[in-house]
Amino acid sequence: MNFKELLAExxxxxxxxxxxxxxxxxxxxxxxxxxxxxxxxxxxSDNAPQASFSFDFSATGDFDGGTDDYVNITHEGGETLDNSTISVDGDGTTTLALNDSGGWGDGTIQAGDQASYNGVDAGETIRVVWTNPNGGSTNTIARSTAPQ
Structure with a gap:
């Protein structure tokens, strides 16, 4: 057997x-x-929705934790969101409560929709949180801090 032929083959x-x-x-x-x-x-493919929110904090109660302190959150644009997947929370000592003037309503949250929450503390960070309906994971899609 010739190795040269084997390697050339x-x-x-x-x-x-x-x-x-x-x-x-x-x-x-x-x-x-x-x-x-x-x-x-x-x-x-279940990524957090892309939406823009504006936060309008009241100065009525001077952010002392009283019932006059509130934030209006407005959906400015982006994707239409399912109301059941959105929550609003803060890192202050007072629990945020939906104001009588209204919340997001039922069904969907579209551009121009607004919700108002009482119980905002000075310097508190307010977050709009999206919860994935298929897996329970959460993403903060907007945040703002109340003035001091």
């Missing part, structure tokens, strides 16, 4: 590479299809 290289590539493509396709069939692909 390259007839089997092309079919072997072809088979390896076909197997790799099959495995990748099976993984992608399996991911979506099992429902794992739905969670990949």
């Amino acid at each position: 390259d007839r089997a290289v092309s079919p072997v590479i072809g088979v390896i590539l076909m197997v790799a493509i099959t495995v990748i396709l099976a993984a992608v299809i399996g991911t979506f069939v099992l429902g794992l692909g739905d969670q990949v």
Whole structure:
């Protein structure tokens, strides 16, 4: 057996590479299809919505924690949001309460919709939080801090 002829022989290289590539493509396709069939692909596309909010803090109660201290939160633009996925919270000592003048309402939150919350403390950060309906993860989509 001549080793020079054995090393120079390259007839089997092309079919072997072809088979390896076909197997790799099959495995990748099976993984992608399996991911979506099992429902794992739905969670990949559940990103936080893009929306803009403005915060208008009252100066009536001088932010002393009284009932006159409130914030009006207005949806300025961006995606329409499902009301059941949105919550508003603060990091102050007083729990925020929906003002009698109204909240987001039922159904959806669209540009121009406004909600008013009582119980804002001086320097408190107010957050609009979106909760993923498919998995429970949360994202802060807007925040503002009350004046001191």
